[in-house]
């Protein structure tokens with residue numbers, strides 16, 4: 325068993341003892357009389373038109389720390405429900421997940437869909453607590469429970485009307501779980517020794533679970549393309565927490581995950597039109613959420629590969645951009661994690677300023693910005709699209725506008741064209757980013773640095789810049805070799 329699970333179980337035993345001292349099992353059982361009737365958790369998942377969604381109300385976790393600071397469990401639960409969740413899971417563990425049994429009680433009263441108590445259940449006492457608080461189902465984790473205890477807790481929960489979700493991670497536990505004839509089996513994709521999640525874990529075990537048992541894939545589900553993979557593998561339901569809880573707009577996030585949000589019409593946005601003037605600059609809104617950690621717009625690398633992997637420059641934007649910028653595929657995830665995670669690509673507008681054939685250049689300096697590119701010369705201005713841009717109708721364009729405005733004073737009229745994409749899997753930075761190249765034709769050479777990171781600026785012809793090619797960051801080298809010829 326993993327250390328974290330052992331630690332949680334140790335804490336739980338102490339909590340259960342203390343709770344018993346406060347309220348005896350007998351008087352707790354009396355509270356069952358006033359509990360609301362059980363809602364059918366299994367049927368709610370079976371009724372789902374696609375993969376059933378158990379949306380998790382989760383403030384924090386051992387693997388992620390604080391996930392959402394502005395945490396209102398009832399409001400989150402109602403948002404989940406009104407955007408298509410079939411069931412809810414509410415964390416009630418206080419020490420490790422910052423949950424509470426009161427959250428479950430309040431949520432259950434505020435929604436119409438079934439609610440699961442997400443807890444590390446080791447004792448019948450917790451099952452009574454769950455039902456008394458209104459729970460319609462509970463979680464039982466095979467790794468925490470020897471078979472006799474698992475069977476006892478399973479039977480007791482069913483006796484109280486709640487079909488439990490039995491979860492396992494270790495394949496060796498599957499047979500003993502199935503021997504109980506459960507209606508619901510969950511496979512956790514999170515390895516609790518490394519905290520890494522891998523959907524393949526569900527796919528491998530799916531084949532060993534009879535199809536009349538509702539198979540729930542749990543943890544690490546982030547995008548609609550993950551959901552499509554679950555559909556292909558005949559997974560009937562999914563338990564999703566962190567990736568939804570991290571989004572500024574949880575309702576939109578649920579719709580994007582389920583694929584029910586109609587994609588924004590990029591045709592009507594100005595992204596694909598050539599030679600247009602940018603709209604007047606507006607003050608960006610700063611949302612209060614996630615101020616502590618920057619969340620950046622990312623797309624799954626797998627999606628980029630499905631569309632057609634290339635190394636270097638591609639002018640085939642039609643093939644990539646519409647799909648990559650479809651909100652169904654984008655997420656806002658913590659930048660510090662994304663910088664190390666090649667399973668995602670951070671989308672970066674890379675803006676080249678040209679005046680009478682000469683290109684604006686600069687050297688990256690100062691203390692802010694990507695440390696791996698420090699001291700390199702560059703011909704691209706731009707940066708991450710972040711969750712603070714998400715209020716805008718065209719999030720991508722808002723992020724591009726904001727980045728330009730932060731970095732330089734562009735005091736010239738211009739026309740702008742989106743000309744292609746850059747992918748560079750040969751460098752550490754390139755592996756986790758994908759560039760979208762825009763060329764700005766300026767009426768005058770008026771580009772002035774606003775940040776200390778923009779140093780040694782000037783305009784030069786591509787030929788002149790190519791003579792010092794090695795001095796430039798790889799994305800600029802790619803543009804000088806493949807675009808500006």
Ligand SMILES: O=C(O)c1ccccc1NCC(=O)[C@H](O)[C@H](O)COP(=O)(O)O
Nearest residue numbers: 385386387542543544545563564565566
């Ligand atoms: O999430 C954790 O860090 C964690 C650590 C230790 C034990 C259990 C843990 N997670 C419980 C879960 O099963 C997830 O909350 C649930 O599957 C949702 O996962 P996610 O969508 O990745 O938040």
